Amino acid sequence: MPKDGRLVIPRDMCIEGTDIPRASPDSTWKYLGVLFTPYGLLSGSVGGIIQSVNKLMYSRMTPLRKLVSLRSYVMPSYIHRLVLTDFKTKMLRSVDVAIRRAIRVALRIPHDTPNAYLYAPIADGGLGVMELATAIPELREARVRRARCALFGVQDETPEVTRVERSRKRAEKWHGTADGRHMRTARKVTESTAWVKADDGKVPRWRTLAAIKTQCNGIPTRARMTRGRNGVTSCRNGCSARETANHIIQMCPVTRRARCRRHNCVCTLFSGYAQRKGWTVMAETIINLDGSRLKPDLIIVRNDVAYIIDVAITCNEDTYPMGRVFNNKMDKYGATTVKEVIMELTGMQRVEMVPAILTWRGLWLEKSAKMLKRLVPSFILEWASRRTVDGSGYIWAAYMRNERSRARTEPSQGQL
Numbered sequence: 105m106p107k108d109g110r111l112v113i114p115r116d117m118c119i120e121g122t123d124i125p126r127a128s129p130d131s132t133w134k135y136l137g138v139l140f141t142p143y144g145l146l147s148g149s150v151g152g153i154i155q156s157v158n159k160l161m162y163s164r165m166t167p168l169r170k171l172v173s174l175r176s177y178v179m180p181s182y183i184h185r186l187v188l189t190d191f192k193t194k195m196l197r198s199v200d201v202a203i204r205r206a207i208r209v210a211l212r213i214p215h216d217t218p219n220a221y222l223y224a225p226i227a228d229g230g231l232g233v234m235e236l237a238t239a240i241p242e243l244r245e246a247r248v249r250r251a252r253c254a255l256f257g258v259q260d261e262t263p264e265v266t267r268v269e270r271s272r273k274r275a276e277k278w279h280g281t282a283d284g285r286h287m288r289t290a291r292k293v294t295e296s297t298a299w300v301k302a303d304d305g306k307v308p309r310w311r312t313l314a315a316i317k318t319q320c321n322g323i324p325t326r327a328r329m330t331r332g333r334n335g336v337t338s339c340r341n342g343c344s345a346r347e348t349a350n351h352i353i354q355m356c357p358v359t360r361r362a363r364c365r366r367h368n369c370v371c372t373l374f375s376g377y378a379q380r381k382g383w384t385v386m387a388e389t390i391i392n393l394d395g396s397r398l399k400p401d402l403i404i405v406r407n408d409v410a411y412i413i414d415v416a417i418t419c420n421e422d423t424y425p426m427g428r429v430f431n432n433k434m435d436k437y438g439a440t441t442v443k444e445v446i447m448e449l450t451g452m453q454r455v456e457m458v459p460a461i462l463t464w465r466g467l468w469l470e471k472s473a474k475m476l477k478r479l480v481p482s483f484i485l486e487w488a489s490r491r492t493v494d495g496s497g498y499i500w501a502a503y504m505r506n507e508r509s510r511a512r513t514e515p516s517q518g519q520l
């Protein structure tokens with residue numbers, strides 16, 4: 105219809121018996137999921153997406169289920185429209201900001217945790233959320249390229265950015281930050297981070313929130329809260345060490361009991377599975393050798409082989425890598441004298457040492473995970489990672505609940 109309002113087509117138009125509907129200037133219609141007006145494509149509005157995300161994130165679902173719903177249902181439902189409608193990058197960025205804000209509130213992620221944590225793939229230790237401002241233009245470009253190729257046979261010379269490259273880029277961004285450095289090896293054992301995708305809905309909410317805080321290194325320790333500023337950074341329980349997350353969770357004597365509990369929880373997973381399978385299980389058997397006393401966590405006998413399983417939840421710093429703990433365990437329990445004692449004890453001809461080594465942020469050592477997967481299914485390893493991060497979160501809560509640890513002027517960070 106022209107601007108002066110004159111009709112250029114007859115009032116009632118009919119072609120071969122089919123009525124052709126007329127459109128007024130303000131009418132809109134949906135075609136293949138995209139809105140059109142008589143003047144062309146209707147430029148999009150982002151209100152609907154933000155509303156859906158907020159509705160989900162402020163609902164009463166468990167935190168991890170919210171995340172799964174956002175990643176797998178809410179955001180994919182808008183991708184088609186976002187790619188085909190004319191959304192400006194500025195608009196997409198505003199949606200990203202709203203989504204990030206909703207996630208941070210729902211999962212209690214500290215404001216100084218890098219955005220890269222939200223966008224890194226789950227296998228690389230992130231939350232796997234899509235960043236619209238970068239993903240939508242890339243998807244749009246790929247679609248136009250395919251359409252051009254199909255319609256006109258035009259082959260684009262520039263290489264296409266693949267999905268794998270895109271996710272690698274997002275992972276690199278997260279691993280390049282101080283908080284994300286620890287997760288560099290996460291992809292080697294995908295069981296380490298699979299718990300983010302699976303939630304049985306039975307774990308208390310505060311434990312999940314503490315687990316997420318542990319995974320993203322967001323525990324508000326004194327060292328973290330005074331980053332780049334002057335202030336007291338020593339342990340609030342009187343140790344001379346700096347109060348870092350590593351100190352609270354792995355070293356501080358105040359949290360020793362909670363640490364033992366976390367260790368036992370992981371051991372129980374393996375022994376529980378073995379018992380259900382009807383294998384012989386010996387827990388904490390004391391082995392006396394000349395001048396030394398050893399106590400491996402578990403001895404499991406399966407198909408004529410005795411396995412010694414010893415769990416260690418450790419850090420993975422450059423100065424103290426996980427591999428060193430693995431080697432120490434191998435040296436300690438893999439010695440011929442120890443094996444001979446266990447052969448005698450179990451009556452088996454073969455004894456194998458399987459150290460179960462993972463970090464306090466739930467990452468498995470690749471060697472250790474490979475050995476364990478020959479013995480137990482991979483879901484046990486996933487559960488062990490979940491219990492470890494859960495346990496680390498619990499240790500932090502225990503540290504903060506300690507009478508001496510909470511100064512009058514400091515907020516109760518342990519009470520989530």
Ligand SMILES: [Zn+2]
Pocket residue numbers: 339340341342343345351355356357358
């Ligand atoms: Zn301390």
